[in-house]
Amino acid sequence: xxxxxxxDAAIAAVxxxxxxxxxxxxxxxxxxxxxxxxxxRVRIGEDPSxxxxxxxxxxxxxxxxxxxxxxxxxxxxxxxxxxxxxxRSPSSDTAAHAYVYRHMPEVGGVVHTHSTYxxxxxxxxxxxxxxxTAMADEFGGPIPVGPFAIIGDDSIGRGIVDTxxxxxxRAVLMQNHGPFTIGADAKDAVKAAVMVEDVARTVHHAREAxxxxxxxxxxxxxxxxxxxxxxxQNSDTRR
Amino acid sequence: xxxxxxxDAAIAAVxxxxxxxxxxxxxxxxxxxxxxxxxxRVRIGEDPSxxxxxxxxxxxxxxxxxxxxxxxxxxxxxxxxxxxxxxRSPSSDTAAHAYVYRHMPEVGGVVHTHSTYxxxxxxxxxxxxxxxTAMADEFGGPIPVGPFAIIGDDSIGRGIVDTxxxxxxRAVLMQNHGPFTIGADAKDAVKAAVMVEDVARTVHHAREAxxxxxxxxxxxxxxxxxxxxxxxQNSDTRR
Amino acid sequence: xxxxxxxDAAIAAVxxxxxxxxxxxxxxxxxxxxxxxxxxRVRIGEDPSxxxxxxxxxxxxxxxxxxxxxxxxxxxxxxxxxxxxxxRSPSSDTAAHAYVYRHMPEVGGVVHTHSTYxxxxxxxxxxxxxxxTAMADEFGGPIPVGPFAIIGDDSIGRGIVDTxxxxxxRAVLMQNHGPFTIGADAKDAVKAAVMVEDVARTVHHAREAxxxxxxxxxxxxxxxxxxxxxxxQNSDTRR
Amino acid sequence: xxxxxxxDAAIAAVxxxxxxxxxxxxxxxxxxxxxxxxxxRVRIGEDPSxxxxxxxxxxxxxxxxxxxxxxxxxxxxxxxxxxxxxxRSPSSDTAAHAYVYRHMPEVGGVVHTHSTYxxxxxxxxxxxxxxxTAMADEFGGPIPVGPFAIIGDDSIGRGIVDTxxxxxxRAVLMQNHGPFTIGADAKDAVKAAVMVEDVARTVHHAREAxxxxxxxxxxxxxxxxxxxxxxxQNSDTRR
Numbered sequence: 001x002x003x004x005x006x007x008d009a010a011i012a013a014v015x016x017x018x019x020x021x022x023x024x025x026x027x028x029x030x031x032x033x034x035x036x037x038x039x040x041r042v043r044i045g046e047d048p049s050x051x052x053x054x055x056x057x058x059x060x061x062x063x064x065x066x067x068x069x070x071x072x073x074x075x076x077x078x079x080x081x082x083x084x085x086x087x088r089s090p091s092s093d094t095a096a097h098a099y100v101y102r103h104m105p106e107v108g109g110v111v112h113t114h115s116t117y118x119x120x121x122x123x124x125x126x127x128x129x130x131x132x133t134a135m136a137d138e139f140g141g142p143i144p145v146g147p148f149a150i151i152g153d154d155s156i157g158r159g160i161v162d163t164x165x166x167x168x169x170r171a172v173l174m175q176n177h178g179p180f181t182i183g184a185d186a187k188d189a190v191k192a193a194v195m196v197e198d199v200a201r202t203v204h205h206a207r208e209a210x211x212x213x214x215x216x217x218x219x220x221x222x223x224x225x226x227x228x229x230x231x232x233q234n235s236d237t238r239r
Numbered sequence: 240x241x242x243x244x245x246x247d248a249a250i251a252a253v254x255x256x257x258x259x260x261x262x263x264x265x266x267x268x269x270x271x272x273x274x275x276x277x278x279x280r281v282r283i284g285e286d287p288s289x290x291x292x293x294x295x296x297x298x299x300x301x302x303x304x305x306x307x308x309x310x311x312x313x314x315x316x317x318x319x320x321x322x323x324x325x326x327r328s329p330s331s332d333t334a335a336h337a338y339v340y341r342h343m344p345e346v347g348g349v350v351h352t353h354s355t356y357x358x359x360x361x362x363x364x365x366x367x368x369x370x371x372t373a374m375a376d377e378f379g380g381p382i383p384v385g386p387f388a389i390i391g392d393d394s395i396g397r398g399i400v401d402t403x404x405x406x407x408x409r410a411v412l413m414q415n416h417g418p419f420t421i422g423a424d425a426k427d428a429v430k431a432a433v434m435v436e437d438v439a440r441t442v443h444h445a446r447e448a449x450x451x452x453x454x455x456x457x458x459x460x461x462x463x464x465x466x467x468x469x470x471x472q473n474s475d476t477r478r
Numbered sequence: 479x480x481x482x483x484x485x486d487a488a489i490a491a492v493x494x495x496x497x498x499x500x501x502x503x504x505x506x507x508x509x510x511x512x513x514x515x516x517x518x519r520v521r522i523g524e525d526p527s528x529x530x531x532x533x534x535x536x537x538x539x540x541x542x543x544x545x546x547x548x549x550x551x552x553x554x555x556x557x558x559x560x561x562x563x564x565x566r567s568p569s570s571d572t573a574a575h576a577y578v579y580r581h582m583p584e585v586g587g588v589v590h591t592h593s594t595y596x597x598x599x600x601x602x603x604x605x606x607x608x609x610x611t612a613m614a615d616e617f618g619g620p621i622p623v624g625p626f627a628i629i630g631d632d633s634i635g636r637g638i639v640d641t642x643x644x645x646x647x648r649a650v651l652m653q654n655h656g657p658f659t660i661g662a663d664a665k666d667a668v669k670a671a672v673m674v675e676d677v678a679r680t681v682h683h684a685r686e687a688x689x690x691x692x693x694x695x696x697x698x699x700x701x702x703x704x705x706x707x708x709x710x711q712n713s714d715t716r717r
Numbered sequence: 718x719x720x721x722x723x724x725d726a727a728i729a730a731v732x733x734x735x736x737x738x739x740x741x742x743x744x745x746x747x748x749x750x751x752x753x754x755x756x757x758r759v760r761i762g763e764d765p766s767x768x769x770x771x772x773x774x775x776x777x778x779x780x781x782x783x784x785x786x787x788x789x790x791x792x793x794x795x796x797x798x799x800x801x802x803x804x805r806s807p808s809s810d811t812a813a814h815a816y817v818y819r820h821m822p823e824v825g826g827v828v829h830t831h832s833t834y835x836x837x838x839x840x841x842x843x844x845x846x847x848x849x850t851a852m853a854d855e856f857g858g859p860i861p862v863g864p865f866a867i868i869g870d871d872s873i874g875r876g877i878v879d880t881x882x883x884x885x886x887r888a889v890l891m892q893n894h895g896p897f898t899i900g901a902d903a904k905d906a907v908k909a910a911v912m913v914e915d916v917a918r919t920v921h922h923a924r925e926a927x928x929x930x931x932x933x934x935x936x937x938x939x940x941x942x943x944x945x946x947x948x949x950q951n952s953d954t955r956r
Contacts, residue, residue: 114612119610120687124687131415133415133416150700202362203359208447222391223390226391370893373831433749444834445837448843448924448925451841471751471775570943570947598923602923656849
């Protein structure tokens, strides 16, 4: 398949981002062996259903993730033939990523990991309460739990979309499974994956030792609003 | 704005220190993504209220923290125009750092992190008891908790100053938020940030498994006194 | 002892793999000092009892594990004289590895570590329940416990073989001792060692904080079946 | 002070070892900032009371520990004037190291850290029970607790010597303080420091989740005996 030079450039940029961002999953200890995956949407034109996305190949070492090994897919999760990496199988979570991109046109990146503490909350099917200001900043409230769903149909993707639609949180803990995060682009979704493990770990340890002090809802709202609108550089906003 | 060569040299030295010291936050695992910040005071002359300080830009990766990216501010937290980095926004915690420098002229460095175990104690609003000799050495007693306060006015800065004024501890756990530390200079404040997480983690694990043995107050006093006055090299004292 | 060029090449390949794979034990924090060991089978011909295996020398630093330092043994655990490394003693766990290779001809790799959380379950003699989908994928159910056995006869090897024969799990927690893992080759056994520590840690933390949600047996079966047959690249299957 | 060429060579070798071994404390996460120290005995002749030892300077960064920065002391803890590093203060734990060398002539290395889990047991004044075979191998039984003692007289050194004399363990947990380890040389003492943290962490987590299975005394004795006499290379025995 051939694309216009503009789209080729957009694909190349997302390939480079997605390849590089897998290194952040390693840096922050969110993945072991070949587990975990990052994808990024390539915006093609007016109609978001014609968009593409770039995702990691299945079962490949994090040491071997160059941009040309990333795999280009359409929003039904089909590999685009004749493109770099198209001779390999994409991540086994590709259908879930595709479902999210199809149903949430504002989402530009999706990340999935089995990070330790986020999975621990997921194994109990328990949402993470918002008791630290960094969580209010980043997620605007608790991290919700999604349904138990296994690979093989659309149930994982649907669980993510149903849980996160209209929710402030960019992270969902899929029950017995682990976190999926979304973002404006792949980098933003990776940031959410890093932060959800950070708050999962911190709140886990906090609660081990005694009762937690809740943060008033008004303060949560105020923190979330400020962080979404003021934090960071004007030329490099968080989202 | 232009300064005398002496002040220019002092600013350059603090810029270099503050940039480098952010790397220590990463080395000791106290921060993730762009969270956390270090600042250092630049002493200008007789009147401490005319001093300046250097702080990290907001929302910038730890991989991109060169001295010329650091931001120079006055003690009201205003960026000094026309200086390197002045086209960027300073850390969103700049107002809190400025408040501390205004009200505690002896303080030469301030650090803020969301390090895991220190935040865990903060989420319960619980001070860390002094049950290990390293804590007596470094902090001279328990690590106190400061009030719940959110960004937007002087309440964070005031909470830090009110809690630490006249207290041996150079660290305060701001409730539901995390640790702020102060020091004679930026390096000393970073050391306090490293040590407060170390003792928060150790005492957390110690108490998980059974009752702790208190250290007699007289022994705490003796350890603190020795460490503040004898430890380290004559030519390179701790403070 | 001399071998045909084909067997020499097979030995060289396993030496290189085993040497390199020890680095993965370090990378994932599964070992300290000189503890832990990886071995790999060298298939010689039709009769698996004539096979050889390559294992780490005893008590040697992970910094000094070059292919030529690895030790070649027969399936009774005797060092093959006149081969590189044969002047050194093999790992003190060599007899256990040899027992596994003698009694499980399908096994091509064996790994032993004292990784923290796997040993913690082993010190209680408690199997790890299958409550996360990654565990269902990888191990197809709980991680079983093997008997208490000490070095000096075949009791460790026999405990591993008795526990894992006919079991989906490629990992066993030897009581009061630690995990042994098996695989189609050394890399597969190392993957199992990495994953068993990952699930041991995650389920440990999950259960600290409240009751776990079981995964229905049918879902475990389905996940295990898919992962064993579909995951990864066609040209580089997991096993 | 001048020495014979043989003694100069022995001092240089211990300086190099002690400098390098501090890096192992960092590698295994046993120390933060400038905490922790390693020393090594220099054997001078027939009379062990004439021996010397080499120790780290006080309050110096682990990045700056070259052999020539190490400090040479006599067994009363006095710095030997006119030797490299003698213009600096030795570790504030020098008196404790010296006491051990004076009273235990077989000891060739001493290490002190504030490693997290070992300190956690020390803060409860609780010995670590021997429930894992790696602990039986290395320490031959439980890790004992020494008395509460603070810097300023011989009480720390005396507590170490009184607790470890005639004990199989090379590690003692000084109450409210942390581990001190001894060994045949500095490397052996560092190994003990690495292993004591490893078992402190593992047994801590094991016991969090339920009752531990004891190892029969006869099995402990057998494991200890084998490990001390058989493990490792003939040319490079553990001790």
